[in-house]
Amino acid sequence: KQGAEVDGVAFYSEDMNAGMHERMRIESGLREALGSGQLLLHYQPKFSIDEGRIIGAEALVRWKHPEHGLIPPGDFIPLAEATGLVVQVGEWVLEAVCAQAQAWKRAGLAPIRLAVNVSAREFTATLPHRVQDTLRRYDLEPAWLELEITESTLMHNIDRVIAIMDRVSALGVTLSLDDFGTGYSSLSYLKRFPIDTLKIDRSFTTGIPSDTNDCAIASTIISIANQLALRVIAEGVETTEQLAFLQRSGCNEVQGYLFSRPLPPLDFERTLREKGWA
Numbered sequence: 001k002q003g004a005e006v007d008g009v010a011f012y013s014e015d016m017n018a019g020m021h022e023r024m025r026i027e028s029g030l031r032e033a034l035g036s037g038q039l040l041l042h043y044q045p046k047f048s049i050d051e052g053r054i055i056g057a058e059a060l061v062r063w064k065h066p067e068h069g070l071i072p073p074g075d076f077i078p079l080a081e082a083t084g085l086v087v088q089v090g091e092w093v094l095e096a097v098c099a100q101a102q103a104w105k106r107a108g109l110a111p112i113r114l115a116v117n118v119s120a121r122e123f124t125a126t127l128p129h130r131v132q133d134t135l136r137r138y139d140l141e142p143a144w145l146e147l148e149i150t151e152s153t154l155m156h157n158i159d160r161v162i163a164i165m166d167r168v169s170a171l172g173v174t175l176s177l178d179d180f181g182t183g184y185s186s187l188s189y190l191k192r193f194p195i196d197t198l199k200i201d202r203s204f205t206t207g208i209p210s211d212t213n214d215c216a217i218a219s220t221i222i223s224i225a226n227q228l229a230l231r232v233i234a235e236g237v238e239t240t241e242q243l244a245f246l247q248r249s250g251c252n253e254v255q256g257y258l259f260s261r262p263l264p265p266l267d268f269e270r271t272l273r274e275k276g277w278a
Ligand code: C2E
Pocket: 044, 059, 060, 061, 072, 073, 074, 077, 086, 090, 093, 116, 117, 118, 119, 178, 179, 202, 235, 236, 237, 238, 255, 256, 257, 258, 262
């Protein structure tokens, strides 16, 4: 690694070139993927502890690359965010989720909330209209849709962000605050955001029950949610011990490998039918 540091800024001449070429290769590949149907969605069930059933699912994007196989979002979403291409990815995801919801609705399934991850870059004044228009085109009630927004999205230009959230919320679409506890949002904002759900990040769930700090953080988030009359979901639940702790602490919903991995649409639908939901 050839590195030089000037005023605390690192310059990696050769690595940087290699990195740039790699990035450009991924970027043009992703553009092509968008145009040629290489993106697909998996759905991870959200399970209600209170109701004892699947009440929704998170849509998670994957890139089915012709040579490299199934690429996880962690390998291309950060780059898509850096280049702005995530806006097109997000448009594709919303469209695909609503098309899927319409198919499930027509197949006679009762509405469940399908959650879409929304990046900060997508969180613009045109978002509420795009959401409304897409729901209308697919003839969907807003109860089918949930948007997951990360804390960092909310930190720039708070008043503008709240105005956009208010417009989305007014449509009847559910909003949840993703990766909660990992960002820098002030608790005082919680009462200003029109959110319905706090989502406890997997980094906290992982430490339950052995790490006392993670336990304390998780149960504090749950109690804040309960006291603010927000719903609360824990992601990354892998063990029955974690489930027991979360249930005892008053958590409403859970998501994680203990219940199900993210599934291709047909497998998700089969799971719903097997559990007698449909
Ligand atoms: P996230 O929103 O925090 O999503 C949760 C991630 O945890 C998913 O990874 C999911 O597969 C994984 N996960 C769920 N349960 C468990 C578990 O029990 N154990 C473990 N080890 N992992 C679990 P995935 O699908 O690789 O997605 C990674 C991230 O990529 C997501 O984190 C989200 O930030 C981003 N992402 C995924 N789809 C989209 C999308 O359509 N748009 C945008 N903007 N970002 C997306």
